Amino acid sequence: MNVLVLGSGQLAQMMALATKPLNIELRAYDVGSKQVINPLAQDQVFGDLASGIEYADFITAEFEHIEHDVLTLCEASGKLRPTSQSIKTGGDRRLEKQLLAQCQADNAQHIIVEDEQSFNAALKELQLPIILKSALAGYDGKGQWRLKSLDQAPSTWLEIADFFAGSTSEIPQGLVAEQMVPFDREVSLVGMRSATGEIKVYPLTENHHTDGVLSVSLALENEEKLQATALEVFTRLTNTLDYVGTLAIEFFQVGDKLLVNEIAPRVHNSGHWTQQGADTSQFENHIRAVCGLPLGGTELLRPTAMINILGEDSVENDILAIAGVAVHWYGKSKRPGRKMGHINVSANTQEQLQQKLVAVAALLPESAFSDIKAYISNLEC
Numbered sequence: 001m002n003v004l005v006l007g008s009g010q011l012a013q014m015m016a017l018a019t020k021p022l023n024i025e026l027r028a029y030d031v032g033s034k035q036v037i038n039p040l041a042q043d044q045v046f047g048d049l050a051s052g053i054e055y056a057d058f059i060t061a062e063f064e065h066i067e068h069d070v071l072t073l074c075e076a077s078g079k080l081r082p083t084s085q086s087i088k089t090g091g092d093r094r095l096e097k098q099l100l101a102q103c104q105a106d107n108a109q110h111i112i113v114e115d116e117q118s119f120n121a122a123l124k125e126l127q128l129p130i131i132l133k134s135a136l137a138g139y140d141g142k143g144q145w146r147l148k149s150l151d152q153a154p155s156t157w158l159e160i161a162d163f164f165a166g167s168t169s170e171i172p173q174g175l176v177a178e179q180m181v182p183f184d185r186e187v188s189l190v191g192m193r194s195a196t197g198e199i200k201v202y203p204l205t206e207n208h209h210t211d212g213v214l215s216v217s218l219a220l221e222n223e224e225k226l227q228a229t230a231l232e233v234f235t236r237l238t239n240t241l242d243y244v245g246t247l248a249i250e251f252f253q254v255g256d257k258l259l260v261n262e263i264a265p266r267v268h269n270s271g272h273w274t275q276q277g278a279d280t281s282q283f284e285n286h287i288r289a290v291c292g293l294p295l296g297g298t299e300l301l302r303p304t305a306m307i308n309i310l311g312e313d314s315v316e317n318d319i320l321a322i323a324g325v326a327v328h329w330y331g332k333s334k335r336p337g338r339k340m341g342h343i344n345v346s347a348n349t350q351e352q353l354q355q356k357l358v359a360v361a362a363l364l365p366e367s368a369f370s371d372i373k374a375y376i377s378n379l380e381c
Contacts, residue, residue: 001291004029004036004052004079006070007062010330010339011267011283012039014275015062018283024291027052031066053077060245060290064091064265065137068170081195081244081290082265089241090265093135093176100260103236107260108252113175119157122177123150132160135174136167144212146180181259183252187220189230190248190271190282191298192289193238200285201231202278202298205270207250210310210371213337217270218305218379219277221350229258237263246271246286269308269339276326276344277304302346303353307360307372309341316363319343322356354379 001024005012008028016026016039028039029052036052038044046052049070053059059079064087071084089095100107111122113132122130128150134143143163145156160175167173186209191201204223208216220226234249248268250261271282280288280296288295302324309315309327313334319325322345329341345360347353354376361373 001025002027002055002057003287003290004056004059005039005062006059006066006074007031008037008039008042009062010332011062013330014272014281014328015267015283015287016040018275018281019287022284022287022293024287026287027055028062029070031070049073053079058290060286061087062266064088066091082247083242083244086241086243086247086265090263091136092171093133093262094174096263097176099237099240099263103233103240105233105236105260106257108178108181110176110178113160113177114172116157116161119153119160119175119177123147123153126177126179129180130177131180132156132175132177134163135176136169136171181252181254183254183259185253186250186261187226187230187253187258188217188248188250188268188270189227189234190246190268190274191231191234191238192246192282192285192295193243194289194295195244195292197239198295199231199235199238200295200298201227201234202271202274202282203227203300204230205273207270208372208375211337213308213310213339214269215308215310215372216305216375217273219273219300219303221300221303225256226253226258233258233260241265245289246282269342270306272328272342273304273306273344274298275328276324276346277301302348303350304344304346305353305357307343307345307357307364307369308339309343310368311336311338311340312365312368313340315343319360319363322359324356325360 003026005028008030012028027036029036036046059074074080075084113119130147132145164173186207187204193199204220205217246267248264251258267282267286274281324346326344345356347356357376361376
């Protein structure tokens with residue numbers, strides 16, 4: 001069986017690694033070069049998108065910001081999973097908010113901003129502080145503005161107007177203005193839906209961010225009530241989309257309530273822990289769903305957490321001497337704040353997990369991981 005992935009980054013690489021044992025061949029469409037390549041040996045080129053579509057039995061995506069003409073061609077082949085509408089919804093916060101309203105999924109009070117008039121309307125209807133998020137192409141804290149005082153409004157609008165004017169998207173850019181939520185913590189749910197409607201989800205994860213980028217994800221135990229709430233939202237969203245594959249939902253937890261922050265129609269950073277902490281990783285389960293194979297187990301086998309390696313291209317080798325630790329590198333060139341790899345840490349008990357996390361953190365450079373170290377030291381595993 002052959003699969004074409006739209007996108008050739010680390011998520012495509014990890015899908016390729018996970019599905020080799022299934023005797024599934026995977027190629028990736030590099031959106032930059034517009035060539036189909038081997039994601040594990042990127043100098044190996046197979047041709048253009050048309051040849052990739054012809055090669056594939058199924059087509060999927062590793063990210064949601066894909067040109068619509070590419071999605072149209074892939075959907076016309078009858079091989080694309082999930083649908084182009086699902087991928088577009090994950091890539092446009094305006095469509096995402098429409099989906100949440102349709103599914104009656106709780107989320108932050110918001111206003112769509114597409115010009116100065118709607119910007120001023122948002123200032124009148126929402127209470128400060130307000131966060132403004134780009135409708136398109138915003139991720140890892142990019143394309144966002146925080147408005148804490150009305151005095152900031154004129155200069156903020158000038159920045160936004162410049163942002164709109166500089167957009168090269170085929171679709172008009174916009175913003176979603178949200179009333180900031182005083183949440184207790186951020187959690188996410190990663191799960192899969194098959195073509196026959198079977199749904200499986202992993203345990204919720206608690207997520208910690210550094211400068212707007214995910215830095216630590218901790219798989220949660222004994223959260224039955226929250227897990228049930230998140231599963232209900234996941235089921236409504238994926239059934240409405242007739243979704244096939246892995247989808248992630250990021251939530252704000254406020255007391256015992258979950259508010260949807262955003263969705264990602266793909267494998268997700270907060271699900272990387274499944275490589276060591278679950279019977280079947282999110283990467284393999286995504287390909288299983290896309291290819292019509294039975295979904296694998298999603299139960300938490302042992303307490304597990306993930307640490308993102310941001311902006312560093314090496315870590316101490318002694319980290320590998322700690323039992324239950326696995327390091328995954330993406331083969332990227334070094335750049336400040338860039339996701340270069342991740343470290344999965346597993347243990348037999350929650351107490352042991354925190355001890356191992358502290359031991360790993362002690363071997364990471366203070367300059368790059370100080371925020372992570374503080375978070376880990378305060379964990380109540």
